[in-house]
Ligand code: HDD
Ligand code: HEM
């Protein structure tokens with residue numbers, strides 16, 4: 001496989017890792033705020049803080065890994081996106097900063113103040129919305145290059161139905177992923193009440209997820225027909241994704257095997273994400289950047305791939321340890337040990 | 339203001355803020371390791387509690403470090419797209435490795451912070467710290483190689499604006515790497531020891547005369563002494579590196595205009611920029627020659643051998659002097675403390691000594707800021723010395739200015755909030771209460 005394909009695949013998998021882990025976190029913020037407002041807060045909050053506290057930094061590193069990696073493999077992206085995305089990226093950074101630091105402040109320093117809760121819930125919605133616009137922008141039409149100046153057309157982005165459909169999709173996916181995960185976790189922790197609430201939420205968000213996906217497909221047809229037709233060529237990824245989705249809904253209705261249900265959600269998003277990514281190629285930014293010509297030198301690419309392999313050898317055992325100690329450890333989940 | 343200046347201010351402010359938390363992030367795990375290890379070998383739960391309380395505060399500073407680090411990672415591309423487009427080809431390996439080091443560190447830190455009483459053998463919990471210490475040390479190493487590369491770029495060629503023949507390892511291990519990485523890591527360790535010593539001194543001054551703080555102060559101040567020596571010795575090697583590889587930076591720091599042998603070390607002073615005469619400064623004959631080449635008579639290159647438009651701003655002289663002064667102050671104060679503690683231990687808690695140790699903490703952190711600002715501004719006008727000027731690298735985005743304002747506001751809020759939270763954590767849970775609660779014995783002195 002050519003280096004640029006290896007590179008983009010690795011990065012894409014990391015972005016996927018971020019999407020899943022961060023969705024759980026973002027959605028949890030929203031549920032926890034909503035739960036507080038409707039008086040169901042305490043137990044949901046307990047489930048959430050148990051899982052999330054040891055993991056949030058790891059989630060953040062997934063994101064850092066992605067953007068450091070993409071600039072490493074494809075330095076031209078820094079130039080185009082960096083110039084164009086000054087404002088949207090800064091806003092996303094600001095929100096991430098608020099979320100990360102307030103999370104730590106309140107968790108270690110100060111038990112739940114109201115404003116913290118609000119910020120935690122709100123940033124959980126705003127961050128995915130802001131980050132998802134980068135994918136929208138990559139479809140082309142919002143950035144133009146004249147001579148040496150790169151301009152970002154914010155107006156066009158706000159006016160575009162495609163852009164809004166992506167934001168919608170991002171938000172409902174976050175809710176869906178998060179709710180199915182938390183259902184599983186509450187179940188494992190033997191918290192029946194929380195489990196039942198979260199299960200209903202998961203079911204509630206399942207339909208919008210599918211609607212938003214279809215909406216996005218249609219909007220993409222208008223925005224970038226070329227990409228749309230490549231997607232049609234990759235359609236079996238999306239069919240697979242639909243099958244996994246139906247399986248999750250089935251399990252949620254039958255109240256069975258939530259663990260397998262969450263794995264199905266992961267596969268549902270993995271297949272869709274992979275299909276989207278594969279059909280997005282060769283473009284990194286339509287129509288300016290394609291992966292072949294914007295890649296770094298082969299020698300560097302090789303070094304990065306080796307670094308990646310070495311890194312994985314460290315990373316996989318340590319993340320397994322983390323998950324075994326916190327996620328899959330029955331006593332920890334039930335709150336017997338802190 | 340033009341966007342070049344804005345971009346420089348932005349990156350300078352972000353890094354200046356990040357480096358506070360980054361320094362703590364690199365050094366504090368090491369100190370926690372020391373304390374927990376002492377607790378284990380001496381079977382003294384007070385040391386273990388020390389480790390535990392430091393770790394609690396550390397969880398706050400790490401969070402701000404992660405947040406601000408994430409910001410820089412992206413801001414480099416936002417504010418210096420031209421730099422990343424070219425240098426990205428070369429520096430991506432260390433940046434990539436740094437991220438892995440963070441991964442490693444973040445995972446084990448998460449485990450460490452949540453598993454205090456989970457293992458049967460205390461050594462298991464202690465072992466979890468090693469990946470944290472190694473991970474943060476490695477990330478400091480990798481990121482500093484990037485900065486070293488900016489000082490002495492190598493391992494590539496540029497033809498017609500295209501970067502070719504890249505050798506990633508050669509560029510990582512450039513001439514600036516050995517001294518810069520070691521000086522940065524040593525100074526981070528030193529600063530953390532000094533900051534923790536300052537905290538202990540603060541409580542003793544406030545009247546908490548208990549054995550817990552005596553142990554804490556002895557441990558931290560003693561460590562500060564050793565680490566200050568290490569930092570200063572490596573700093574001397576950094577001076578020799580500069581004399582050989584970046585002589586204009588050293589000459590600017592010393593206001594040396596004509597090449598001289600022997601050259602004098604200048605402390606303080608006021609420069610008349612027209613006549614290049616220095617007033618009021620203290621000159622130490624031959625010492626600059628020694629700093630540069632280990633020989634009191636050797637020749638040191640002056641600024642006049644470089645074209646005027648390649649001179650760094652001359653105020654870096656003060657930054658350099660301030661950094662070195664802190665090194666000397668810290669070495670003197672901690673050496674004094676160590677002597678007194680062994681020789682006349684009834685004076686160990688002399689108020690003036692404690693006050694000196696108290697200000698040594700913030701001063702060390704300031705020395706980090708002075709050192710970095712010197713290193714960065716001393717590279718002006720280059721961003722990649724000899725290859726690319728700052729002006730060619732910065733963004734042209736008209737919104738840069740408003741983003742600068744937004745981020746400054748963010749740092750202000752983060753700075754105030756994190757200090758407030760840290761102080762509240764300490765005051766709402768005094769160590770005496772915690773020792774009672776955990777059944778740890780302690781004595782008043
Ligand atoms: C606690 C902090 C601290 C202390 C006490 C010192 N330094 Fe330092 N110094 C740093 C913290 C620092 C730093 C922040 O880590 C820098 C900035 C960039 C770098 O490589 O390290 C630095 C840079 C730096 C440089 C520039 C290197 C370059 O630009 O590549 C030199 C020549 C020295 N130092 C020399 C010294 C000497 C002779 C000291 C003797 C006492 C000294 N430093 C004490
Ligand atoms: C370790 C890796 C670092 C990298 C890769 C880096 C990168 C950069 C870049 C790209 C610039 C802009 C170009 C320039 O003005 O020369 C810059 C400037 C600057 N940096 Fe750093 N920096 C690093 C560390 C630091 C730290 C830790 C500080 C802390 C104080 C710092 C302080 C500054 C300042 C004050 C400027 C502005 C210089 C000027 O305007 O003249 N840097 N740095």
Ligand code: HEM
Pocket residue numbers: 057060061064353356357359360361362363364400403404405406407408409410411414433440441443444474477478481482522
């Ligand atoms: C010599 C100067 C620097 C040192 C010693 C340093 C060290 C650190 C430390 C200790 C942290 C906290 C992470 C943790 O504890 O898990 C951190 C975070 C971070 N730093 Fe720096 N840093 C420096 C400069 C830079 C520069 C110039 C960049 C930009 C390229 C950068 C990028 C980051 C990133 C992306 C993070 C967040 C990583 C995460 O999400 O865990 N750092 N840094």
